[in-house]
Amino acid sequence: MTDKKLVTPRKLQGFWELMPNEEMMFENMLSKLKVVFENNCFLPLDTPVAEYSDILLAKSGGDLDKEIYRFTKGNNDICLRYDLTVPLARFVAMNYNVLEFPFKRFQIGKVYRGERPQKGRFREFYQCDADVIGIENLPLSYDAECIKLYEPCFNAIGLDCVIEISNRKILAGFFESLNKQDKMIDLMIVVDKIDKLPKEEIFVMLKDLGLTEVDIENLFAIISTKGNFQEIKEKIEKITDNVEYQNGIKELETVDKYLKLMNMKDGSFLYNLAIVRGHNYYTGTVFEAYIKGKRSLGAIGGGGRYDNLCGNFIDQNMQGVGMSIGITRLFDILRSENMFDNCQNLGTMVGIITFDETFDAGIRLMASLRNDGFKADRIGEGKSFKAKMKEANRRNIPFVIILGEDEVKNQTYTLKVMQTGEQMTLTYDDLKKKLK
Amino acid sequence: MTDKKLVTPRKLQGFWELMPNEEMMFENMLSKLKVVFENNCFLPLDTPVAEYSDILLAKSGGDLDKEIYRFTKGNNDICLRYDLTVPLARFVAMNYNVLEFPFKRFQIGKVYRGERPQKGRFREFYQCDADVIGIENLPLSYDAECIKLYEPCFNAIGLDCVIEISNRKILAGFFESLNKQDKMIDLMIVVDKIDKLPKEEIFVMLKDLGLTEVDIENLFAIISTKGNFQEIKEKIEKITDNVEYQNGIKELETVDKYLKLMNMKDGSFLYNLAIVRGHNYYTGTVFEAYIKGKRSLGAIGGGGRYDNLCGNFIDQNMQGVGMSIGITRLFDILRSENMFDNCQNLGTMVGIITFDETFDAGIRLMASLRNDGFKADRIGEGKSFKAKMKEANRRNIPFVIILGEDEVKNQTYTLKVMQTGEQMTLTYDDLKKKLK
Numbered sequence: 001m002t003d004k005k006l007v008t009p010r011k012l013q014g015f016w017e018l019m020p021n022e023e024m025m026f027e028n029m030l031s032k033l034k035v036v037f038e039n040n041c042f043l044p045l046d047t048p049v050a051e052y053s054d055i056l057l058a059k060s061g062g063d064l065d066k067e068i069y070r071f072t073k074g075n076n077d078i079c080l081r082y083d084l085t086v087p088l089a090r091f092v093a094m095n096y097n098v099l100e101f102p103f104k105r106f107q108i109g110k111v112y113r114g115e116r117p118q119k120g121r122f123r124e125f126y127q128c129d130a131d132v133i134g135i136e137n138l139p140l141s142y143d144a145e146c147i148k149l150y151e152p153c154f155n156a157i158g159l160d161c162v163i164e165i166s167n168r169k170i171l172a173g174f175f176e177s178l179n180k181q182d183k184m185i186d187l188m189i190v191v192d193k194i195d196k197l198p199k200e201e202i203f204v205m206l207k208d209l210g211l212t213e214v215d216i217e218n219l220f221a222i223i224s225t226k227g228n229f230q231e232i233k234e235k236i237e238k239i240t241d242n243v244e245y246q247n248g249i250k251e252l253e254t255v256d257k258y259l260k261l262m263n264m265k266d267g268s269f270l271y272n273l274a275i276v277r278g279h280n281y282y283t284g285t286v287f288e289a290y291i292k293g294k295r296s297l298g299a300i301g302g303g304g305r306y307d308n309l310c311g312n313f314i315d316q317n318m319q320g321v322g323m324s325i326g327i328t329r330l331f332d333i334l335r336s337e338n339m340f341d342n343c344q345n346l347g348t349m350v351g352i353i354t355f356d357e358t359f360d361a362g363i364r365l366m367a368s369l370r371n372d373g374f375k376a377d378r379i380g381e382g383k384s385f386k387a388k389m390k391e392a393n394r395r396n397i398p399f400v401i402i403l404g405e406d407e408v409k410n411q412t413y414t415l416k417v418m419q420t421g422e423q424m425t426l427t428y429d430d431l432k433k434k435l436k
Numbered sequence: 437m438t439d440k441k442l443v444t445p446r447k448l449q450g451f452w453e454l455m456p457n458e459e460m461m462f463e464n465m466l467s468k469l470k471v472v473f474e475n476n477c478f479l480p481l482d483t484p485v486a487e488y489s490d491i492l493l494a495k496s497g498g499d500l501d502k503e504i505y506r507f508t509k510g511n512n513d514i515c516l517r518y519d520l521t522v523p524l525a526r527f528v529a530m531n532y533n534v535l536e537f538p539f540k541r542f543q544i545g546k547v548y549r550g551e552r553p554q555k556g557r558f559r560e561f562y563q564c565d566a567d568v569i570g571i572e573n574l575p576l577s578y579d580a581e582c583i584k585l586y587e588p589c590f591n592a593i594g595l596d597c598v599i600e601i602s603n604r605k606i607l608a609g610f611f612e613s614l615n616k617q618d619k620m621i622d623l624m625i626v627v628d629k630i631d632k633l634p635k636e637e638i639f640v641m642l643k644d645l646g647l648t649e650v651d652i653e654n655l656f657a658i659i660s661t662k663g664n665f666q667e668i669k670e671k672i673e674k675i676t677d678n679v680e681y682q683n684g685i686k687e688l689e690t691v692d693k694y695l696k697l698m699n700m701k702d703g704s705f706l707y708n709l710a711i712v713r714g715h716n717y718y719t720g721t722v723f724e725a726y727i728k729g730k731r732s733l734g735a736i737g738g739g740g741r742y743d744n745l746c747g748n749f750i751d752q753n754m755q756g757v758g759m760s761i762g763i764t765r766l767f768d769i770l771r772s773e774n775m776f777d778n779c780q781n782l783g784t785m786v787g788i789i790t791f792d793e794t795f796d797a798g799i800r801l802m803a804s805l806r807n808d809g810f811k812a813d814r815i816g817e818g819k820s821f822k823a824k825m826k827e828a829n830r831r832n833i834p835f836v837i838i839l840g841e842d843e844v845k846n847q848t849y850t851l852k853v854m855q856t857g858e859q860m861t862l863t864y865d866d867l868k869k870k871l872k
Contacts, residue, residue: 007494009529009749012486012514019531020479020541027480031467039806041784041813043456044463048448048560049485049546058443069514071507073550078448078505093445095455100831102817105456110485114509124484139817141799148803261796262803313445348477360697363577367584367698370475377477381538381575395536 014123016110016328024347026331030108032156033128033325037106040149042130045105047087049112053077055090058312067113080112084129085309085322092133093313102138106130108327122328131322133309138319140251143285143305144258146323150289150301151268153325158339160292161300164226164272167252167285168304170236171276173245174222183209185280191223192276223274229256232271251284267292281306285321297333301325350376350435351397353388361408365401368428374435392418399435450559452546452764460783462767466544468592469564469761473542476585478566481541483523485548489513491526494748503549516548520565521745521758528569529749538574542566544763558764564737567758569745574755576687579721579741580694582759586725586737587704589761594775596728597736600662600708603688603721604740606672607712609681610658619645621716627659628712659710665692668707687720703728717742721757733769737761786812786871787833789824797844801837804864810871828854835871 011017018026038044053070056079069080081087084107092103108128115121130149132142147163154161168188175187190205206216218239225232229252237249252271259269277286284305291300303323310318333339350369354362362378369376379397380388392400400416407414413431416423426434447453454462474480489506492515505516517523520543528539544564551557566585568578583599590597604624611623626641642652654675661668665688673685688707695705713722720741727736739759746754769775786805790798798814805812815833816824828836836852843850849867852859862870 006751007490007748009491009526009746010488011526011530012484012488012512015484015486017483017527019534020481023480023482026482039809039811041811043783044459045456046459046462047453048451050448050451050560052446052448054443055445069507069509071505073505076448090445090447091453094447098455100827104813124486137818141814141817152806257796258799261799263800263807310445312443315442347479360693363694363697364699370588371699373475375475375477377540378577381577382573391536 012123014115014121016122016124016126021347022335025335029157029331029334030128030327033153033327034106034108036149036152036156037130039152040104040130040145042104042106045088045091045107046109047081047084047091047107049110050078050080051087051090053079055313056081056086059086067115069112069114081109082113083111084109084127085131088129088131088133089310089318090313092318093310093316096310096314096316102132102134102142104130104132125328128325128327129322130324131320133318133320136317136319138305138321140254140285141258143251143321144255144262146303146321147255147269147285147287148259148262148264149323150325151264154289154291157330157334161268162290162292162295163269163287164275164290165252165255165269165285165287166271166273166275167248167255168276168282169244169248169251169284170222170273171248173242173248174219174240176244177240177242178211178215180210187211188276188280191219191274192278194223194274226272226274227270228266229253229271232273236273248284255285277302277304283307287323289323289325291333294333299326300330300333348375348377348395348397349399350374351379351392351395351400352376352403353379353385353392353400354403355385355405357405358403358408362403365403365413369435372432374432401431448559450551450557452558452560452562457783458771461771465593465767465770466564466763469589469763470542470544472585472588472592473566475588476540476566476581478540478542481524481527481543482545483517483520483527483543485546486514486516487523487526489515491749492517492522495522503551505548505550517545518549519547520545520563521567524565524567524569525745525754526749528754529746532746532750532752538568538570538578540566540568561764564761564763565758566760567756569754569756572753572755574757576690576721577694579687579757580691580698582739582757583691583705583721583723584695584698584700585759586761587700590725590727593766593770597704598726598728598731599705599723600711600726601688601691601705601721601723602707602709602711603684603691604712604718605680605684605687605720606658606709607684609678609684610655610676612680613676613678614647614651616646623647624712624716627655627710628714630659630710662708662710663706665689665707668709672709684720691721713738713740719743723759725759725761727769730769735762736766736769784811784813784831784833785835786810787815787828787831787836788812788839789815789821789828789836790839791821791841793841794839794844798839801839801849805871808868810868837867 068082071078108126110124111127112124114123132138147165150161150163171191172184175184180187186209190202194202203216222236222239225235233249275286275288282304286304287302288299289301291297301324305321307319308317309320310316352362352366366376366378380391398418400418402414402416412425412427414423414425415431415434504518507514542565544562546560547563548560550559568574583601586597586599607627608620611620616623622645626638630638639652658672658675661671669685711722711724718740722740723738724735725737727733737760741757743755744753745756746752788798788802802812802814816827834854836854838850838852848861848863850859850861851867851870
C-alpha cells in the first residue's frame with residue numbers, strides 16, 4: 001500500500017459540504033421549511049442540475065457569463081444552473097399545456113456560480129424559492145401570499161421576520177413624471193445603493209443623472225418613508241398624479257388589505273419605499289425579509305412580482321410573483337448564534353454498552369429499540385468498558401444502557417442518563433417509557 | 437414579443453425530472469427512507485455534485501471514462517460525480533481525524549453518467565447509499581446491519597423484501613483451490629452472468645477458462661445452492677477445505693447469527709451463492725435485494741463488504757460495508773404498479789370557492805385553515821362558480837368549502853366531500869374536526 005501514489009483528498013473550493021452533525025441541523029431546517037411550503041399548497045419541483053446552454057443563457061442573448069459553469073459533452077452544450085428561476089421558466093414553458101395555473105411551486109436545490117470564493121460566498125450553494133405563475137393576469141392576492149409565507153417559514157425555525165415591502169411602480173412612475181424613462185435603470189441602481197453609500201455621494205449621482213434639487217428632495221421624501229400603509233400613503237400620495245405612480249400606491253394598498261386578511265402580525269411587515277431589489281425583472285411588488293431585531297445582518301431573502309417569465313421560450317405572457325430565502329446564509333446565522341442548541345442529539349440517542357458475554361443480547365436489544373422507534377446503537381464494539389463510556393461521552397449520547405450478565409439473566413436494563421449521572425434498572429416496558 | 441426569437445424549451449435528455457404530483461410521491465418515498473436511516477443511527481451526508489477529476493478518477497488511474505462528465509473551469513479540472521462511494525472515500529480521508537469510527541453515513545443524491553439514454557437508464561439519477569466505515573477491523577455485525585436495513589426500508593414504503601446473501605470468499609476460495617487465482621476476475625464475471633445466459637454457454641465459458649468437468653460440477657453445486665444457512669452449509673462445506681472457502685462459510689454463519697438476533701423475518705433473507713455482484717471491490721459479504729414475490733423485476737439494490745475504501749487517498753486501511761437502494765427504479769415500479777394510489781392528494785386538500793362578495797372572507801378562511809395545519813387554497817380566483825367547481829374536480833381536491841354571503845353572515849361553512857357529493861354546513865370548530 002505504501003508504495004502507491006496517493007492523491008491528496010480535497011474538495012472543490014467554495015463547494016457546500018457540512019460535517020454530519022451540521023448536516024443534520026441543516027436538513028432539520030430544510031424539512032421544517034418544506035412542511036410550510038406544502039402546507040401553503042406549493043408543489044415541489046426538482047429540475048436537473050444542468051440545462052442546455054441556450055436555455056440558461058437565453059435571457060442574456062447567449063453571452064457567456066464568466067461565472068457560469070459551461071461545458072460540452074458529445075454534441076451537447078451544457079451549463080450548470082446558476083439559479084432556480086430560469087429552470088422554472090423552462091419547465092413551465094415545456095409543460096404549459098398540462099399544468100394548472102396559477103402554478104405554485106417551491107424548489108430547494110443547489111446552484112452554481114464560479115465566482116471567487118470568499119466568506120459567505122459559495123460556488124455551489126442552495127437556493128430556496130417559492131413562486132406563483134399565472135397566465136396574463138395573476139391576482140395581487142398572490143403577492144400578499146408570498147410575503148405572508150415568510151412568517152410561518154421563519155416561525156418554523158424559531159425566528160420572527162420583518163418584511164419590508166414596496167412597489168416598483170411608485171419609483172418608476174415618479175421618474176416617468178420627471179421624464180427620466182431613459183435613465184430608469186441607472187436611477188433604480190442608485191436607489192438600491194441608498195443604504196450602502198453616504199447621502200452626499202447619492203446626491204451627486206442623482207444630479208449627474210439629471211435630477212434637480214427639488215426632484216431629489218421629492219425622491220428622498222419617497223424613499224425615506226417607512227411605516228404602515230396609511231403612514232406612507234399620507235406622506236407620498238400628493239407628490240405626483242402620474243398614473244403609474246398612483247397605480248403603485250393602489251397595488252400596495254391591495255396587498256396590504258390581503259396581508260391583514262391573512263392575519264399577518266402587525267410587526268411582521270412594513271413599507272419601505274427604498275426597497276427596489278437588484279434584479280431588473282421585477283415590475284410591481286418587491287420585498288425583502290429580515291430577522292426581527294437583527295436588520296443589521298442584512299436581508300435573508302426577498303422577491304417580488306415579474307412579468308413575462310417565459311418570454312424567451314413561448315409566445316405567452318406568464319406573470320409571476322416569488323419569494324426566496326437565503327438558506328445557506330440563514331443556516332450560517334443560526335449556527336453562529338447557537339440557535340441549534342436543541343438539535344445536538346439528532347444522531348444516536350441510546351448507546352448500548354455490553355460485555356463479551358452480553359454482546360449478542362445487546363444486538364437483540366438494539367434491534368428491539370430501533371423497531372420501537374428509538375435511535376439505538378451499540379457503542380465501541382470490541383473496545384474496553386472504559387473506552388466505551390468515553391466514546392458515549394465524546395459522542396454526546398444522552399442515554400446509555402449498560403448490559404451486564406445479571407441484567408440479561410433478569411431481563412432488566414440499567415439506564416444511565418448521561419447529563420445527570422442518574423442510573424436506574426428498568427424492565428423493557430419501563431425503559432421505553434423513560435426514553436420517551 | 438412575437439418578433440422575438442424564441443428558444444424551444446427542452447430538457448437535457450435522460451436527466452431526471454418529475455411532474456409535481458409525481459415529485460410529491462417521490463419525495464414522500466425518500467422522506468420515509470430517510471427516517472429509517474436516521475432511526476438506524478446513520479448520519480446524513482451531502483457532498484458536492486462535482487469533484488476534482490483526479491479525485492474521482494483516482495481509482496481508474498486517471499483514465500477518462502467516456503461516460504463521465506468532465507470539464508475545466510479556470511485552473512480546475514472537474515468531474516460530475518458518477519457515484520456516491522468515491523465522494524464518501526474522499527470525505528472520510530479528508531476528515532479522518534475528526535470522524536468517529538465506525539462511521540455510519542447515508543446519502544441520497546444525484547449522480548451523472550453520460551451513457552446513451554434508454555428506458556430505465558438515466559444520465560442524471562438518484563442513488564441512495566448507506567455505508568459503515570471502520571478502521572482496520574470492522575466487525576461482521578455491521579454486515580448484518582446493512583442487510584437488515586432493507587427490511588424497515590421496504591416496509592416503510594409498503595413492500596416486503598427478500599435479501600439474497602453470499603460471501604465472495606466462498607467462490608474465491610473455491611477457485612483458489614483449483615489454482616485459478618489468475619483467472620479469478622474472469623471467473624467471477626461468468627458466475628455473475630449465470631442468470632442471464634443459457635447453461636451450455638456458461639459451461640463453454642468456464643471450460644475456456646480452464647475448469648474441468650468435475651470443477652464445473654462442483655461450481656454448479658455451490659452456486660445452485662439456495663436456502664437457509666443450515667441447508668447451504670450442509671450442501672457445500674465438504675467440497676474443499678481451502679481456508680478462504682471455509683472462512684467464507686464461517687463469516688456467513690456469523691452474519692446469519694446476527695440477522696436472527698436482529699429479529700429479521702424468516703422469509704426476508706436467504707442464501708444464494710450465485711450472488712457475486714458486478715463490482716470487483718467487494719471482498720466478503722455480498723447481497724442483493726428483491727421485492728418479495730417479484731424477483732422477476734430484478735434486484736432493487738445490493739451491496740457488500742469492501743476493503744481499503746480510502747486506499748487512493750490515505751495510507752490507512754479503511755474497511756466498509758454498504759447497502760444501496762435503486763430508488764429511481766423502485767419509484768418506477770411503485771408508480772407502474774399503482775402503489776401510490778393513497779398519495780393522490782398530497783397537494784391541496786381543501787379548496788375554497790367564493791363569490792365576488794365573499795372573496796375577502798375566503799382569504800381569511802384560507803389563512804386560518806393553513807394556520808391550523810390544513811392545506812387550504814382558494815380555487816379559480818376570478819373565474820365563474822362553474823369553472824371553480826370544474827377546477828376542483830380536475831385537480832382532484834377532496835374537500836371543497838363553498839362560501840356564500842349567508843355563510844359569511846352566520847359564520848358557518850358549507851363543506852362538500854367531493855368523492856361522495858355529501859354536503860354539510862358547519863361551524864369552524866366542526867369544520868376542523870371533520871377535516872381531520
